[in-house]
Amino acid sequence: MTTKIDAPTFRRALGSFTTGVTVVTTHGEDGNDYGLTANSFNSVSMDPPMVLWSLGKKSSSLPAFQTTGHFAVHILAADQEHISNQFAKSGADKFAGCTVERGHGQVPLLDGCSARFECRVVHRYEGGDHVIFVGEVLNFNSFERPPLVFHGGNYGMVMKKTDDTDCSRSDIGDGWLGFLLARAYYQMLQPVRSNLASHGLRDIDYNILTVLSMGDGRTVAEVDRLVSITGLRVTDDDIRKLAERDLVVLDDDGGRENMVRFTDAGRSYAIQLLAIGKAAESDAEQDLDYRETQVVKLLLKRIIRTTGAMLPEHWQKEQFWRGDHLWMEPDRSDAS
Numbered sequence: 542m543t544t545k546i547d548a549p550t551f552r553r554a555l556g557s558f559t560t561g562v563t564v565v566t567t568h569g570e571d572g573n574d575y576g577l578t579a580n581s582f583n584s585v586s587m588d589p590p591m592v593l594w595s596l597g598k599k600s601s602s603l604p605a606f607q608t609t610g611h612f613a614v615h616i617l618a619a620d621q622e623h624i625s626n627q628f629a630k631s632g633a634d635k636f637a638g639c640t641v642e643r644g645h646g647q648v649p650l651l652d653g654c655s656a657r658f659e660c661r662v663v664h665r666y667e668g669g670d671h672v673i674f675v676g677e678v679l680n681f682n683s684f685e686r687p688p689l690v691f692h693g694g695n696y697g698m699v700m701k702k703t704d705d706t707d708c709s710r711s712d713i714g715d716g717w718l719g720f721l722l723a724r725a726y727y728q729m730l731q732p733v734r735s736n737l738a739s740h741g742l743r744d745i746d747y748n749i750l751t752v753l754s755m756g757d758g759r760t761v762a763e764v765d766r767l768v769s770i771t772g773l774r775v776t777d778d779d780i781r782k783l784a785e786r787d788l789v790v791l792d793d794d795g796g797r798e799n800m801v802r803f804t805d806a807g808r809s810y811a812i813q814l815l816a817i818g819k820a821a822e823s824d825a826e827q828d829l830d831y832r833e834t835q836v837v838k839l840l841l842k843r844i845i846r847t848t849g850a851m852l853p854e855h856w857q858k859e860q861f862w863r864g865d866h867l868w869m870e871p872d873r874s875d876a877s
């Protein structure tokens with residue numbers, strides 16, 4: 542007698558088991574290549590080296606895998622989500638755009654993965670609506686690329702869990718997000734502040750220069766309105782002091798509608814401050830790998846989006862960020 546279970550609930554429960562993602566390939570007796578995305582892969586034995594995976598009986602690849610003597614398992618890398626999607630689509634040309642080498646039994650081998658196992662089929666077992674394949678590993682490669690992860694129906698990536706993530710044994714404030722954000726911000730700002738201090742400048746001066754660096758030529762009132770997100774307010778006197786230092790010029794017709802602009806010296810000092818901030822960012826990222834940096838930025842962006850909902854219009858980035866800003870956009874060409 543089979544137990545009656547609710548299929549979606551069962552699938553959800555199984556989805557709480559986090560796996561990698563593989564593509565299993567074979568060369569059919571008909572001379573065609575076959576492959577599919579599978580997360581049912583697992584290790585079985587060290588001696589002899591054996592692995593297993595299971596194939597749904599509805600798969601169009603079933604006849605090929607039932608008769609083949611060999612298959613290859615590719616553990617996908619974190620940047621191969623598109624390969625996973627491509628090999629999960631029935632009817633599509635799954636190998637389109639893939640560079641293929643040939644392995645044991647002419648099996649197609651894909652590149653760019655984390656690890657690859659070439660296998661000889663040693664057992665096929667009935668497993669309900671799946672067939673379980675056990676293969677002896679004839680050859681394998683480990684390419685040391687970070688793996689793609691599958692959990693609860695979504696792709697993910699691996700992040701090392703260290704003692705730092707245990708908020709229960711925290712020092713004062715360590716479990717409070719606001720404290721962590723502020724502390725990280727002030728620590729990263731320290732080199733900028735030291736430089737400002739060495740020029741006899743203050744936080745408010747930095748804020749004014751920063752606002753101009755996002756688009757030059759604004760009224761004093763606008764500079765004040767934008768800076769006020771920090772809790773500080775800009776007065777005519779603050780602008781005048783920066784003008785005396787030859788960092789800004791103020792169109793002088795005596796009202797608050799006067800325009801504030803960089804002088805050449807002011808623009809080049811703002812660029813210097815940006816470079817110091819960028820160097821501090823590189824230092825801060827030293828202990829993070831590429832994926833961790835991406836995760837930190839992603840999570841901060843989500844917090845900014847959530848908490849930004851109640852901000853007035855003029856603090857929305859698109860309202861004050863202009864084409865003549867001095868900020869270099871991050872280079873995305875190395876995304877992997």
Ligand SMILES: Cc1cc2nc3c(=O)[nH]c(=O)nc-3n(C[C@H](O)[C@H](O)[C@H](O)COP(=O)(O)O)c2cc1C
Nearest residue numbers: 577578579580581595596597600601602628629631
């Ligand atoms: C992350 C992920 C894991 C999957 N794991 C398996 C699996 O272990 N076994 C399986 O038969 N299908 C699995 N599938 C579904 C197959 O990839 C899909 O049904 C198959 O590629 C359909 O094409 P086919 O009919 O040509 O085989 C998985 C799909 C995804 C997205």
